[in-house]
Amino acid sequence: MKNRWIFAVVLTFLGFFGLQRGLAAEKPKMSEIDREKYIREFRRTGLNTTPGDAMMLRILVESAKCKRGVEVGSATGYGAMNMGIAFERNGGQLITVDIDPEMVRKTRENLAKMGLEKTVSVVEGDALQVLPKLEGEFDFVFLDALKRDYLKYFQMLSPKLKKGAVIVADNVIQSAGEMRDFLAFFENNPDYDSVTIRASMEKNDGMLIAYKLK
Numbered sequence: 001m002k003n004r005w006i007f008a009v010v011l012t013f014l015g016f017f018g019l020q021r022g023l024a025a026e027k028p029k030m031s032e033i034d035r036e037k038y039i040r041e042f043r044r045t046g047l048n049t050t051p052g053d054a055m056m057l058r059i060l061v062e063s064a065k066c067k068r069g070v071e072v073g074s075a076t077g078y079g080a081m082n083m084g085i086a087f088e089r090n091g092g093q094l095i096t097v098d099i100d101p102e103m104v105r106k107t108r109e110n111l112a113k114m115g116l117e118k119t120v121s122v123v124e125g126d127a128l129q130v131l132p133k134l135e136g137e138f139d140f141v142f143l144d145a146l147k148r149d150y151l152k153y154f155q156m157l158s159p160k161l162k163k164g165a166v167i168v169a170d171n172v173i174q175s176a177g178e179m180r181d182f183l184a185f186f187e188n189n190p191d192y193d194s195v196t197i198r199a200s201m202e203k204n205d206g207m208l209i210a211y212k213l214k
Helices: 002-025 032-040 052-061 078-090 101-114 127-134 146-161 177-184
Strands: 068-072 091-098 120-124 138-143 162-171 190-198 207-212
Touching: 032 078, 032 101, 052 078, 052 138, 052 162, 052 207, 068 078, 068 127, 078 091, 078 101, 078 120, 078 138, 091 101, 091 127, 101 120, 127 146, 138 146, 146 162, 177 190, 177 207
Parallel strands: 068 091, 068 138, 091 120, 138 162
Antiparallel strands: 162 207, 190 207
16 A cells, blocks of 8 residues: 555656646747847847847848858857847758857857757857868858957868858957958958948947858
8 A cells, every 4th residue: 555655656746747847848939029128138248249240140141041150259149149040030050169168158048048049059169179070061150259260260161161151250340450361361352252341330340241152
């Protein structure tokens, strides 16, 4: 009799645990209005891109119908959240890479709050070691990590880029001296159309946008 009672208690506990897991699995996704509110009220750091630049990234991804992207430099995920919305709408995926474990943790938390953890994968590690291991093809790249290594990042991804891929590099005005080789690569390059734009004056800086022609 005692064994039957214990068995019943165990079954009840397992049933309750299963119910809780089911409720967790059925947690409704954050609405578009709530997402925009979360992004609008997001506490950015100096490492995050600006709202204007982040929106430009989102528009570029969605309008170009990009399906596979790579971000180098996650910070706390502000850019990844904005791009993630566009990749989700396109039925695509974004990989964001950062060397700082704390930045990786915060980015994962923020993406989970937005319900974008299935769309955006966060990889912890040195981009110079991570990027060569990524399997292509990719149609979108956003560079926002060590400025002196922009050309190295790009060269590792270049063979994996599809025709029509969009490449965006941040801080190309204020940090131009640290990335002369990268900027020189795109200057008058017949394989790419490129332009420097300012979608935001918050940092008094700009982004290079390039389009792979062939």
